[in-house]
Amino acid sequence: MPVLKRRVLRWVVWVRRHPGLVAAFGFVSGVLSFTLIERHEGVGRVMAIGMLAGWLLLVLERVLSQAVATRFGHAPPPALLRYLTQFTHQESLFFALPFFVASTSWNSGQALFSIAVAAAALVAIIDPIYYRRLATRRWLFLGYHTFALFALLLVALPLILRLPAMASYQLALGIAVLLSFPTLAGLITLPRWWRPLLVLVLLAGLGAAGWFARLWVPPATLRLTEVAVTTAFDTVGRSPELALQRIGAAQLREHGLYAYTAIHAPLGLSERVRHVWLHEGREVDSIELEVKGGRAEGYRAWTRKLNFPERPEGRWQVRVLTADDRMIGTLRFQVDP
Structure with a gap:
Protein backbone atom coordinates (compact mmCIF):
# COMPACT_ATOMS: atom_id res chain seq x y z
CA MET A 1 0.00 0.00 0.00
CA VAL A 217 -28.67 32.27 -19.22
CA PRO A 218 -28.22 30.92 -22.78
CA PRO A 219 -30.16 27.77 -23.74
CA ALA A 220 -26.94 25.78 -23.97
CA THR A 221 -28.00 23.12 -26.48
CA LEU A 222 -30.02 25.37 -28.82
CA ARG A 223 -28.63 27.77 -31.40
CA LEU A 224 -29.51 29.32 -34.74
CA THR A 225 -27.61 27.95 -37.73
CA GLU A 226 -29.42 29.89 -40.47
CA VAL A 227 -31.89 32.80 -40.54
CA ALA A 228 -33.66 34.77 -43.24
CA VAL A 229 -36.50 37.22 -43.77
CA THR A 230 -38.18 36.82 -47.16
CA THR A 231 -41.36 37.46 -49.14
CA ALA A 232 -41.07 34.18 -51.09
CA PHE A 233 -40.58 30.75 -49.58
CA ASP A 234 -40.10 27.27 -51.06
CA THR A 235 -42.31 25.14 -48.80
CA VAL A 236 -41.28 21.91 -50.56
CA GLY A 237 -37.55 22.52 -50.20
CA ARG A 238 -38.16 24.26 -46.85
CA SER A 239 -35.86 27.16 -47.75
CA PRO A 240 -36.19 30.91 -48.40
CA GLU A 241 -35.90 32.03 -52.02
CA LEU A 242 -34.37 35.43 -51.28
CA ALA A 243 -33.11 36.80 -47.97
CA LEU A 244 -33.95 40.47 -47.34
CA GLN A 245 -32.66 43.09 -44.97
CA ARG A 246 -34.87 45.94 -46.20
CA ILE A 247 -38.34 45.91 -47.71
CA GLY A 248 -40.82 48.55 -48.82
CA ALA A 249 -44.12 49.03 -47.00
CA ALA A 250 -46.18 48.45 -50.16
CA GLN A 251 -44.38 45.17 -50.91
CA LEU A 252 -44.85 44.13 -47.30
CA ARG A 253 -48.63 44.60 -47.47
CA GLU A 254 -48.87 42.83 -50.83
CA HIS A 255 -46.85 39.69 -50.08
CA GLY A 256 -46.56 39.45 -46.32
CA LEU A 257 -43.32 38.24 -44.80
CA TYR A 258 -41.72 34.94 -43.81
CA ALA A 259 -39.31 34.59 -40.88
CA TYR A 260 -37.15 31.51 -41.45
CA THR A 261 -34.95 29.95 -38.76
CA ALA A 262 -32.89 26.75 -38.72
CA ILE A 263 -32.49 25.79 -35.06
CA HIS A 264 -29.88 23.28 -33.96
CA ALA A 265 -30.95 20.92 -31.16
CA PRO A 266 -29.69 17.54 -29.87
CA LEU A 267 -31.03 14.38 -31.47
CA GLY A 268 -34.30 13.23 -29.93
CA LEU A 269 -35.09 16.59 -28.32
CA SER A 270 -38.48 18.17 -28.96
CA GLU A 271 -38.64 21.87 -28.10
CA ARG A 272 -41.38 24.50 -28.18
CA VAL A 273 -40.14 27.88 -29.39
CA ARG A 274 -41.76 31.20 -30.31
CA HIS A 275 -41.22 33.76 -33.05
CA VAL A 276 -41.95 37.10 -31.41
CA TRP A 277 -42.40 39.94 -33.94
CA LEU A 278 -41.48 43.41 -32.65
CA HIS A 279 -41.88 46.81 -34.31
CA GLU A 280 -39.69 49.57 -32.86
CA GLY A 281 -39.26 47.47 -29.73
CA ARG A 282 -42.99 46.82 -29.23
CA GLU A 283 -44.37 43.29 -29.51
CA VAL A 284 -47.02 42.97 -32.21
CA ASP A 285 -47.28 39.19 -32.65
CA SER A 286 -46.13 35.89 -31.15
CA ILE A 287 -46.30 32.55 -32.98
CA GLU A 288 -45.41 29.15 -31.48
CA LEU A 289 -43.43 26.44 -33.27
CA GLU A 290 -42.20 22.97 -32.40
CA VAL A 291 -38.56 22.11 -33.11
CA LYS A 292 -37.17 18.58 -33.32
CA GLY A 293 -33.45 17.97 -32.89
CA GLY A 294 -31.03 15.77 -34.79
CA ARG A 295 -30.40 17.60 -38.08
CA ALA A 296 -26.82 18.86 -38.34
CA GLU A 297 -27.88 22.01 -40.21
CA GLY A 298 -30.69 22.69 -37.74
CA TYR A 299 -34.43 22.06 -37.76
CA ARG A 300 -35.99 24.32 -40.40
CA ALA A 301 -39.02 26.24 -39.18
CA TRP A 302 -40.75 29.41 -40.29
CA THR A 303 -43.66 31.69 -39.56
CA ARG A 304 -45.54 33.98 -41.94
CA LYS A 305 -47.02 37.32 -40.99
CA LEU A 306 -49.70 38.92 -43.19
CA ASN A 307 -51.22 41.53 -40.89
CA PHE A 308 -49.06 44.57 -40.23
CA PRO A 309 -49.74 47.92 -38.53
CA GLU A 310 -51.12 50.77 -40.60
CA ARG A 311 -47.69 52.42 -40.56
CA PRO A 312 -45.16 49.54 -40.61
CA GLU A 313 -42.12 51.68 -41.44
CA GLY A 314 -39.15 51.40 -39.11
CA ARG A 315 -37.03 48.77 -37.40
CA TRP A 316 -38.36 45.24 -36.97
CA GLN A 317 -37.12 42.23 -35.06
CA VAL A 318 -38.16 38.59 -34.86
CA ARG A 319 -36.90 37.14 -31.60
CA VAL A 320 -36.64 33.38 -31.33
CA LEU A 321 -37.43 32.40 -27.73
CA THR A 322 -37.69 29.18 -25.76
CA ALA A 323 -40.84 28.28 -23.80
CA ASP A 324 -39.35 30.02 -20.73
CA ASP A 325 -38.58 33.19 -22.76
CA ARG A 326 -34.82 32.70 -23.13
CA MET A 327 -33.28 34.10 -26.27
CA ILE A 328 -32.06 31.72 -28.98
CA GLY A 329 -31.41 34.45 -31.54
CA THR A 330 -32.81 37.48 -33.38
CA LEU A 331 -33.65 38.40 -36.98
CA ARG A 332 -33.58 42.10 -37.90
CA PHE A 333 -34.93 43.97 -40.92
CA GLN A 334 -35.98 47.47 -41.94
CA VAL A 335 -39.27 48.53 -43.54
CA ASP A 336 -38.93 51.61 -45.76
CA PRO A 337 -41.73 54.00 -46.75
Missing part, protein backbone atom coordinates in the same frame (compact mmCIF):
# COMPACT_ATOMS: atom_id res chain seq x y z
CA PRO A 2 2.78 2.57 0.73
CA VAL A 3 4.10 1.98 -2.81
CA LEU A 4 0.67 2.64 -4.31
CA LYS A 5 0.27 5.75 -2.16
CA ARG A 6 3.62 7.12 -3.32
CA ARG A 7 2.71 6.50 -6.95
CA VAL A 8 -0.63 8.22 -6.57
CA LEU A 9 0.97 11.23 -4.91
CA ARG A 10 3.64 11.35 -7.61
CA TRP A 11 0.90 11.35 -10.26
CA VAL A 12 -0.98 14.14 -8.46
CA VAL A 13 2.17 16.27 -8.24
CA TRP A 14 2.91 15.74 -11.94
CA VAL A 15 -0.60 16.69 -13.04
CA ARG A 16 -0.65 19.76 -10.80
CA ARG A 17 2.53 20.93 -12.52
CA HIS A 18 0.70 20.73 -15.85
CA PRO A 19 -2.80 22.10 -15.16
CA GLY A 20 -3.13 23.21 -18.77
CA LEU A 21 -3.29 19.59 -19.87
CA VAL A 22 -6.37 18.98 -17.74
CA ALA A 23 -8.04 22.13 -19.00
CA ALA A 24 -7.18 21.22 -22.58
CA PHE A 25 -8.64 17.76 -22.11
CA GLY A 26 -11.87 19.19 -20.69
CA PHE A 27 -12.17 21.76 -23.47
CA VAL A 28 -11.45 19.21 -26.20
CA SER A 29 -14.02 16.81 -24.75
CA GLY A 30 -16.56 19.63 -24.76
CA VAL A 31 -15.77 20.57 -28.35
CA LEU A 32 -15.98 16.93 -29.43
CA SER A 33 -19.34 16.50 -27.74
CA PHE A 34 -20.51 19.79 -29.23
CA THR A 35 -19.53 18.85 -32.80
CA LEU A 36 -20.39 15.14 -32.79
CA ILE A 37 -23.66 15.12 -30.89
CA GLU A 38 -25.86 14.90 -34.02
CA ARG A 39 -24.03 12.23 -36.00
CA HIS A 40 -22.60 10.35 -33.04
CA GLU A 41 -25.23 10.93 -30.40
CA GLY A 42 -23.74 8.37 -28.03
CA VAL A 43 -20.40 10.21 -27.89
CA GLY A 44 -21.84 13.39 -26.41
CA ARG A 45 -24.11 11.46 -24.07
CA VAL A 46 -21.25 9.31 -22.74
CA MET A 47 -19.10 12.40 -22.19
CA ALA A 48 -21.90 14.15 -20.30
CA ILE A 49 -22.51 11.05 -18.17
CA GLY A 50 -18.80 10.90 -17.42
CA MET A 51 -18.83 14.50 -16.22
CA LEU A 52 -21.78 13.83 -13.89
CA ALA A 53 -20.06 10.68 -12.63
CA GLY A 54 -17.20 12.87 -11.44
CA TRP A 55 -19.65 14.89 -9.36
CA LEU A 56 -21.11 11.69 -7.93
CA LEU A 57 -17.64 10.74 -6.72
CA LEU A 58 -17.39 14.08 -4.93
CA VAL A 59 -20.76 13.53 -3.25
CA LEU A 60 -19.68 10.07 -2.09
CA GLU A 61 -16.19 11.24 -1.12
CA ARG A 62 -16.49 10.45 2.60
CA VAL A 63 -18.17 7.09 2.06
CA LEU A 64 -15.54 6.04 -0.49
CA SER A 65 -12.68 7.27 1.72
CA GLN A 66 -13.96 5.20 4.64
CA ALA A 67 -14.36 2.16 2.40
CA VAL A 68 -10.76 2.51 1.14
CA ALA A 69 -9.47 2.97 4.70
CA THR A 70 -11.34 -0.12 5.85
CA ARG A 71 -10.16 -2.21 2.93
CA PHE A 72 -6.51 -1.14 2.74
CA GLY A 73 -5.87 0.38 6.15
CA HIS A 74 -5.11 3.85 4.77
CA ALA A 75 -7.45 6.64 3.70
CA PRO A 76 -6.76 8.43 0.40
CA PRO A 77 -4.28 11.31 0.87
CA PRO A 78 -5.92 14.75 1.30
CA ALA A 79 -3.90 16.07 -1.64
CA LEU A 80 -5.59 13.53 -3.91
CA LEU A 81 -9.08 14.51 -2.72
CA ARG A 82 -8.33 18.21 -3.21
CA TYR A 83 -7.07 17.56 -6.69
CA LEU A 84 -10.10 15.44 -7.63
CA THR A 85 -12.32 18.37 -6.69
CA GLN A 86 -10.27 20.79 -8.79
CA PHE A 87 -10.17 18.29 -11.66
CA THR A 88 -13.97 17.98 -11.59
CA HIS A 89 -14.37 21.76 -11.69
CA GLN A 90 -11.96 22.05 -14.62
CA GLU A 91 -13.59 19.26 -16.60
CA SER A 92 -17.14 20.48 -15.98
CA LEU A 93 -16.53 24.13 -16.86
CA PHE A 94 -14.38 23.52 -19.93
CA PHE A 95 -16.83 20.87 -21.13
CA ALA A 96 -19.79 23.26 -20.87
CA LEU A 97 -18.00 26.33 -22.23
CA PRO A 98 -18.22 25.53 -26.00
CA PHE A 99 -21.98 25.02 -25.73
CA PHE A 100 -22.54 28.38 -24.04
CA VAL A 101 -20.21 30.23 -26.42
CA ALA A 102 -22.17 28.91 -29.42
CA SER A 103 -25.65 29.55 -28.00
CA THR A 104 -25.09 33.00 -26.47
CA SER A 105 -26.77 36.08 -27.93
CA TRP A 106 -23.77 38.32 -27.38
CA ASN A 107 -25.71 41.58 -27.65
CA SER A 108 -27.82 40.61 -24.63
CA GLY A 109 -27.34 39.89 -20.93
CA GLN A 110 -26.51 36.28 -21.82
CA ALA A 111 -22.98 37.44 -22.54
CA LEU A 112 -22.42 38.02 -18.81
CA PHE A 113 -23.27 34.43 -17.93
CA SER A 114 -20.99 32.96 -20.62
CA ILE A 115 -18.16 35.28 -19.55
CA ALA A 116 -18.71 34.11 -15.96
CA VAL A 117 -18.40 30.46 -17.06
CA ALA A 118 -15.17 31.27 -18.92
CA ALA A 119 -13.78 33.17 -15.90
CA ALA A 120 -14.66 30.31 -13.55
CA ALA A 121 -12.93 27.88 -15.89
CA LEU A 122 -9.76 30.00 -15.85
CA VAL A 123 -9.83 30.18 -12.05
CA ALA A 124 -9.90 26.37 -11.92
CA ILE A 125 -6.52 26.10 -13.69
CA ILE A 126 -4.71 28.90 -11.85
CA ASP A 127 -3.56 27.23 -8.63
CA PRO A 128 -2.61 30.38 -6.67
CA ILE A 129 -6.11 31.79 -7.14
CA TYR A 130 -7.92 28.47 -6.79
CA TYR A 131 -6.18 27.28 -3.61
CA ARG A 132 -5.22 30.53 -1.87
CA ARG A 133 -8.10 32.84 -2.76
CA LEU A 134 -11.01 30.53 -3.48
CA ALA A 135 -10.57 27.31 -1.47
CA THR A 136 -9.70 29.16 1.75
CA ARG A 137 -13.09 30.92 1.81
CA ARG A 138 -15.63 28.21 2.44
CA TRP A 139 -18.76 30.17 1.45
CA LEU A 140 -17.11 31.40 -1.77
CA PHE A 141 -15.78 27.94 -2.62
CA LEU A 142 -19.19 26.30 -2.10
CA GLY A 143 -20.80 28.98 -4.29
CA TYR A 144 -18.21 28.31 -6.99
CA HIS A 145 -18.81 24.58 -6.59
CA THR A 146 -22.56 25.05 -7.08
CA PHE A 147 -22.11 27.34 -10.09
CA ALA A 148 -19.87 24.79 -11.84
CA LEU A 149 -22.44 22.03 -11.34
CA PHE A 150 -25.27 24.33 -12.48
CA ALA A 151 -23.44 25.13 -15.73
CA LEU A 152 -22.73 21.45 -16.36
CA LEU A 153 -26.34 20.40 -15.70
CA LEU A 154 -27.66 22.96 -18.19
CA VAL A 155 -25.66 21.15 -20.88
CA ALA A 156 -25.84 17.55 -19.66
CA LEU A 157 -29.56 17.25 -18.91
CA PRO A 158 -30.76 17.92 -22.50
CA LEU A 159 -28.08 15.56 -23.84
CA ILE A 160 -28.73 12.70 -21.42
CA LEU A 161 -32.43 13.00 -20.59
CA ARG A 162 -33.52 14.93 -23.73
CA LEU A 163 -35.26 17.47 -21.55
CA PRO A 164 -36.51 20.72 -23.15
CA ALA A 165 -34.80 23.96 -22.22
CA MET A 166 -37.35 25.00 -19.58
CA ALA A 167 -37.44 21.60 -17.84
CA SER A 168 -33.63 21.40 -17.89
CA TYR A 169 -33.31 24.85 -16.36
CA GLN A 170 -35.87 24.11 -13.65
CA LEU A 171 -34.17 20.85 -12.66
CA ALA A 172 -30.66 22.35 -12.76
CA LEU A 173 -31.81 25.32 -10.68
CA GLY A 174 -33.51 23.05 -8.14
CA ILE A 175 -30.34 20.99 -7.68
CA ALA A 176 -28.21 24.14 -7.40
CA VAL A 177 -30.52 25.62 -4.75
CA LEU A 178 -30.41 22.40 -2.69
CA LEU A 179 -26.62 22.39 -2.87
CA SER A 180 -26.62 25.98 -1.60
CA PHE A 181 -28.09 24.84 1.71
CA PRO A 182 -24.70 24.16 3.42
CA THR A 183 -23.41 27.57 2.29
CA LEU A 184 -26.40 29.50 3.64
CA ALA A 185 -26.55 27.44 6.83
CA GLY A 186 -22.86 28.16 7.44
CA LEU A 187 -23.26 31.89 6.86
CA ILE A 188 -26.12 32.24 9.35
CA THR A 189 -24.67 31.32 12.75
CA LEU A 190 -27.16 33.10 15.00
CA PRO A 191 -28.34 30.67 17.71
CA ARG A 192 -32.01 31.60 17.38
CA TRP A 193 -35.12 29.46 16.96
CA TRP A 194 -35.93 31.18 13.66
CA ARG A 195 -32.54 30.36 12.10
CA PRO A 196 -33.83 27.31 10.13
CA LEU A 197 -36.79 29.37 8.91
CA LEU A 198 -34.46 32.14 7.74
CA VAL A 199 -32.34 29.60 5.83
CA LEU A 200 -35.46 28.25 4.09
CA VAL A 201 -36.58 31.78 3.20
CA LEU A 202 -33.16 32.54 1.73
CA LEU A 203 -33.25 29.29 -0.26
CA ALA A 204 -36.67 30.23 -1.65
CA GLY A 205 -35.37 33.71 -2.50
CA LEU A 206 -32.33 32.21 -4.21
CA GLY A 207 -34.58 29.96 -6.28
CA ALA A 208 -36.81 32.88 -7.26
CA ALA A 209 -33.80 35.01 -8.19
CA GLY A 210 -32.42 32.16 -10.28
CA TRP A 211 -35.72 31.82 -12.12
CA PHE A 212 -36.00 35.53 -12.92
CA ALA A 213 -32.32 35.58 -13.97
CA ARG A 214 -32.94 32.80 -16.54
CA LEU A 215 -33.23 35.42 -19.31
CA TRP A 216 -29.49 35.98 -18.88
